[in-house]
Amino acid sequence: MRIGIVAPSCRLEEAVAARLPGLVRDALGPQTPDLVIHPQCFLSEGHFAGPDAARADAFVELANDPSIDAIWFARGGYGACRMVDLALPRLRSTAGDKAYLGYSDAGFLLAGLYAQGIGRVAHGPMPSDMKRAGGDAAVLRAVRWLIDPQPMAKAQGQPVAAFNLTVLSQLLGTTLQPDLTDHVLMVEEVGEYMYRIDRSLFHLTSNPALRTISGLMLGRCSDVPDNDPDFVLTEEEVAQHWCRHAGISYLGRADIGHDADNQVVPFGPS
Amino acid sequence: MRIGIVAPSCRLEEAVAARLPGLVRDALGPQTPDLVIHPQCFLSEGHFAGPDAARADAFVELANDPSIDAIWFARGGYGACRMVDLALPRLRSTAGDKAYLGYSDAGFLLAGLYAQGIGRVAHGPMPSDMKRAGGDAAVLRAVRWLIDPQPMAKAQGQPVAAFNLTVLSQLLGTTLQPDLTDHVLMVEEVGEYMYRIDRSLFHLTSNPALRTISGLMLGRCSDVPDNDPDFVLTEEEVAQHWCRHAGISYLGRADIGHDADNQVVPFGPS
Numbered sequence: 078m079r080i081g082i083v084a085p086s087c088r089l090e091e092a093v094a095a096r097l098p099g100l101v102r103d104a105l106g107p108q109t110p111d112l113v114i115h116p117q118c119f120l121s122e123g124h125f126a127g128p129d130a131a132r133a134d135a136f137v138e139l140a141n142d143p144s145i146d147a148i149w150f151a152r153g154g155y156g157a158c159r160m161v162d163l164a165l166p167r168l169r170s171t172a173g174d175k176a177y178l179g180y181s182d183a184g185f186l187l188a189g190l191y192a193q194g195i196g197r198v199a200h201g202p203m204p205s206d207m208k209r210a211g212g213d214a215a216v217l218r219a220v221r222w223l224i225d226p227q228p229m230a231k232a233q234g235q236p237v238a239a240f241n242l243t244v245l246s247q248l249l250g251t252t253l254q255p256d257l258t259d260h261v262l263m264v265e266e267v268g269e270y271m272y273r274i275d276r277s278l279f280h281l282t283s284n285p286a287l288r289t290i291s292g293l294m295l296g297r298c299s300d301v302p303d304n305d306p307d308f309v310l311t312e313e314e315v316a317q318h319w320c321r322h323a324g325i326s327y328l329g330r331a332d333i334g335h336d337a338d339n340q341v342v343p344f345g346p347s
Numbered sequence: 348m349r350i351g352i353v354a355p356s357c358r359l360e361e362a363v364a365a366r367l368p369g370l371v372r373d374a375l376g377p378q379t380p381d382l383v384i385h386p387q388c389f390l391s392e393g394h395f396a397g398p399d400a401a402r403a404d405a406f407v408e409l410a411n412d413p414s415i416d417a418i419w420f421a422r423g424g425y426g427a428c429r430m431v432d433l434a435l436p437r438l439r440s441t442a443g444d445k446a447y448l449g450y451s452d453a454g455f456l457l458a459g460l461y462a463q464g465i466g467r468v469a470h471g472p473m474p475s476d477m478k479r480a481g482g483d484a485a486v487l488r489a490v491r492w493l494i495d496p497q498p499m500a501k502a503q504g505q506p507v508a509a510f511n512l513t514v515l516s517q518l519l520g521t522t523l524q525p526d527l528t529d530h531v532l533m534v535e536e537v538g539e540y541m542y543r544i545d546r547s548l549f550h551l552t553s554n555p556a557l558r559t560i561s562g563l564m565l566g567r568c569s570d571v572p573d574n575d576p577d578f579v580l581t582e583e584e585v586a587q588h589w590c591r592h593a594g595i596s597y598l599g600r601a602d603i604g605h606d607a608d609n610q611v612v613p614f615g616p617s
Contacts, residue, residue, distance in 0.1 A: 122579075123576060123578055124542055124576055124578050155542045158546060158549045158553075162553075162592070246517060247547065247550045249520040250524070250550075250555075250556075251553040252553070275425075275429075276425065276428060277517065279517070280521065283521035284520045284521055285520075285522070286520075306393060322432070
């Protein structure tokens with residue numbers, strides 16, 4: 078079992094990469110997979126883990142490699158939308174046999190892969206989550222899914238998908254937008270003002286194709302800066318408002334977010 | 348000549364409303380229009396100039412009033428996307444005879460009006476711009492256009508449209524998205540990190556319908572917070588990057604922005 082790690086957005090800290098193999102080995106013993114950390118993870122160009130082409134090349138190399146079983150995105154931040162068009166058209170059939178795991182900015186890739194029906198795609202923790210309090214558990218949760226990428230037990234056959242709210246908003250109306258008909262859609266947010274959460278939920282629920290979802294679940298919205306004046310409405314009230322306005326069922330809270338409790342949400346089955 | 352003023356987003360300050368008529372009268376003399384400031388402008392509910400329904404009702408009332416010649420949006424902020432669906436379906440033919448002027452968050456309304464071919468729509472200064480240094484000139488520029496809403500001289504018959512970048516991004520793929528085929532599209536931004544400007548430009552230029560524009564012009568991007576790490580690329584470099592990637596002509600800078608120099612950009616002719 079070999080897990081390839083690439084960084085489509087921001088670079089992975091060396092300290093995280095150094096501690097990761099030991100953490101996994103101590104927890105999983107003989108089950109421990111090989112972690113193939115691509116050197117691209119440590120490149121740096123401005124905001125990004127190397128130039129757009131280098132991030133695309135590393136992803137394509139590992140995704141097409143038949144000796145790699147799964148791709149784990151190292152970290153979010155920003156940058157996946159700059160390399161996704163350079164990467165997806167170059168994927169071969171071997172890329173379809175793999176699992177892909179990440180969240181936040183990696184959602185641009187999850188969306189594009191899922192839209193094209195490539196591999197088994199999941200929202201879930203990334204190596205960089207090791208830096209959070211309780212992050213070791215998040216990272217091990219992710220590795221366990223990568224070793225055995227099963228659908229979500231709780232979903233009971235109902236298709237699901239999960240995204241960062243802003244990332245999903247900013248890929249609507251592009252070729253990355255997946256068909257989420259009849260899906261339970263989970264969205265989470267971090268570091269956005271409540272008026273922006275409201276505006277992004279307007280955007281999602283006003284997209285005719287997204288109105289075909291079977292329902293919306295709201296993940297955690299953390300580190301929301303203070304609104305001036307106070308926005309009054311809570312995150313759940315704005316989610317309920319827009320669902321009501323769009324005729325979408327609001328299905329309550331989802332156990333996802335930018336935190337150590339972030340659950341693995343395998344997309345589909347579609 | 349009667350200009351109706353409504354506030355679809357945040358409330359208008361009383362001090363601005365009090366000084367506005369004198370400013371216009373002193374500058375325009377016998378040409379001075381009646382400024383009909385709807386009382387809704389001074390309502391307050393949380394972030395907004397009154398409840399969604401009150402903002403929609405005030406807009407519909409003045410837009411449908413045959414004695415009103417033009418609608419001037421009082422101020423941006425946030426909230427137009429919450430009332431636009433409550434308002435546009437109630438407009439009658441009298442609304443089609445009017446000019447509509449505003450920018451920033453009012454872009455949700457400009458987009459929806461232009462998408463439906465209602466009235467003469469323009470991006471340009473609003474009453475609240477009086478608070479800026481040099482803002483009196485901006486406000487008078489707007490009033491002069493509202494009195495005589497001509498197409499843009501410089502456009503020489505080529506259709507144009509102008510939006511705040513984030514606002515346009517967050518209405519892509521909704522029924523508010525206007526057909527901008529063959530248009531020169533101008534976008535401006537304020538208070539957004541460079542990585543967000545980059546991401547929004549990814550979004551615009553990745554929308555298949557927007558790839559039919561005749562070219563993109565970049566307005567001013569002001570109050571850009573410092574990126575950590577430095578984004579390296581400038582606003583013009585990111586605009587050029589995405590235009591090149593999408594096969595869209597980059598046509599240079601546009602004289603619009605969140606400032607007193609913000610020009611009036613009448614949409615169309617379509």
